[in-house]
Amino acid sequence: MSSELSYVQPTANSPWGTYLSQVDRVVPYLGGLARWVETLKRPKRALIVDVPIEMDDGSIAHFEGYRVQHNMSRGPGKGGVRFHPDVTLEEVMALSAWMTVKTAAVNLPYGGAKGGIRVDPKKLSHKELEKVTRRYTSEIGIIIGPHTDIPAPDVNTNAQIMAWMMDTYSMNVGGTATGVVTGKPLHLGGSLGRVKATGRGVFVTGREAARRLGLDLRGARIAVQGFGNVGSVAAELFAEAGAKIVAVQDHTGTILNQNGLDLAGLVPASRTAGGAVSFKGGDVVPNEQFWDVDCDILIPAALEGQITAERAQKTKARLVLEGANGPTVPTADDILAERGVLVVPDVICNAGGVTVSYFEWVQDFSSFFWDEDEINVRLDRIMMNALNNIWDTADKHKITLRTATFAVACERILMARQERGLYP
Numbered sequence: 404m405s406s407e408l409s410y411v412q413p414t415a416n417s418p419w420g421t422y423l424s425q426v427d428r429v430v431p432y433l434g435g436l437a438r439w440v441e442t443l444k445r446p447k448r449a450l451i452v453d454v455p456i457e458m459d460d461g462s463i464a465h466f467e468g469y470r471v472q473h474n475m476s477r478g479p480g481k482g483g484v485r486f487h488p489d490v491t492l493e494e495v496m497a498l499s500a501w502m503t504v505k506t507a508a509v510n511l512p513y514g515g516a517k518g519g520i521r522v523d524p525k526k527l528s529h530k531e532l533e534k535v536t537r538r539y540t541s542e543i544g545i546i547i548g549p550h551t552d553i554p555a556p557d558v559n560t561n562a563q564i565m566a567w568m569m570d571t572y573s574m575n576v577g578g579t580a581t582g583v584v585t586g587k588p589l590h591l592g593g594s595l596g597r598v599k600a601t602g603r604g605v606f607v608t609g610r611e612a613a614r615r616l617g618l619d620l621r622g623a624r625i626a627v628q629g630f631g632n633v634g635s636v637a638a639e640l641f642a643e644a645g646a647k648i649v650a651v652q653d654h655t656g657t658i659l660n661q662n663g664l665d666l667a668g669l670v671p672a673s674r675t676a677g678g679a680v681s682f683k684g685g686d687v688v689p690n691e692q693f694w695d696v697d698c699d700i701l702i703p704a705a706l707e708g709q710i711t712a713e714r715a716q717k718t719k720a721r722l723v724l725e726g727a728n729g730p731t732v733p734t735a736d737d738i739l740a741e742r743g744v745l746v747v748p749d750v751i752c753n754a755g756g757v758t759v760s761y762f763e764w765v766q767d768f769s770s771f772f773w774d775e776d777e778i779n780v781r782l783d784r785i786m787m788n789a790l791n792n793i794w795d796t797a798d799k800h801k802i803t804l805r806t807a808t809f810a811v812a813c814e815r816i817l818m819a820r821q822e823r824g825l826y827p
């Protein structure tokens with residue numbers, strides 16, 4: 404049976420093409436459940452919406468919005484909303500599918516979903532951003548809900564945007580439905596530890612991978628691409644553990660210092676309009692130089708498709724920690740494996756965010772809130788259990804951690820599919 408869909412034309416290295424190839428690689432390890440694998444190769448539901456708003460200058464602008472529910476076999480859809488000028492249906496489909504695999508890999512009672520708006524939020528005023536968010540929420544309101552599909556922050560979205568989403572949904576249904584989104588401000592049902600959770604999960608899985616490789620974090624050299632909520636938090640935690648952050652790349656460029664960049668100066672500088680390159684404690688170098696910098700650990704924490712075959716060939720890192728979703732294309736994955744570079748894949752490495760989103764959702768329903776220590780201890784335990792289980796699977800079948808994560812996750816998803824049976 405062909406898994407071609409008429410509404411997207413993926414290529415080998417595009418996000419959905421990458422995801423499909425990752426699924427194909429897991430089929431030999433699924434046994435009888437392979438019969439159900441086609442279910443992973445098409446989203447359950449994809450909604451495209453028009454988001455019209457009146458701009459501050461009185462003109463009317465239209466933006467394209469999406470919400471894709473990839474799979475709900477194990478529970479409600481879960482996944483962030485991305486605001487970016489390059490967002491496409493194909494990208495949101497892949498991101499939603501990676502959420503299905505991610506939530507199953509850490510065994511959260513969720514399926515996978517994702518949303519996005521094709522907009523550059525940096526070009527919108529605060530009021531315009533609010534209007535775009537509210538209209539989008541209202542349009543996708545027919546398929547989201549605390550028990551059906553729960554959005555959260557992703558690239559260029561944050562707690563304020565989640566507050567507007569929660570309010571819009573609540574106004575439409577009448578009441579206050581805090582459980583409809585996660586990543587909310589603390590006083591609106593948000594959870595302690597959520598903002599740092601993705602970066603913390605990258606650190607927890609990276610620390611364990613380094614230990615198993617015999618790579619001492621004290622003095623380890625790290626290159627980080629993307630210095631937002633994921634990359635900067637991971638960098639700070641690794642630096643606290645004694646590592647040196649030798650290169651950082653963000654949307655403004657690449658900054659290098661082989662003696663280690665001073666994060667106390669770099670992090671605030673990167674939050675200004677000038678970005679990372681406005682920090683004076685390093686050399687600004689051409690962007691491509693980032694990929695062959697002398698380092699032990701590479702953390703891609705920006706967008707998809709960044710580690711190409713060529714970049715995989717030249718990286719000096721021994722360990723790649725995928726803070727971003729889908730940063731490595733399939734050909735690059737093979738090259739890294741051949742070269743003995745260990746990759747902790749996105750679907751486990753960056754699962755800390757959705758794990759604390761789950762804690763937030765549970766706290767909202769029980770109206771009882773945990774302290775930050777409890778959040779971090781539980782996060783650590785879930786991530787470590789999941790990673791150890793995946794590692795055992797990789798050792799058993801002599802496969803990469805990515806294929807092992809897909810094996811563990813897809814077995815859970817397809818087992819649920821099989822047990823539920825086909826309706827009607």
Ligand code: GLU
Pocket residue numbers: 481482483484553554555556557558585728753754756757758760
């Ligand atoms: N956007 C994050 C991710 O890609 C978090 C999703 C969530 O918390 O639901 O995993």
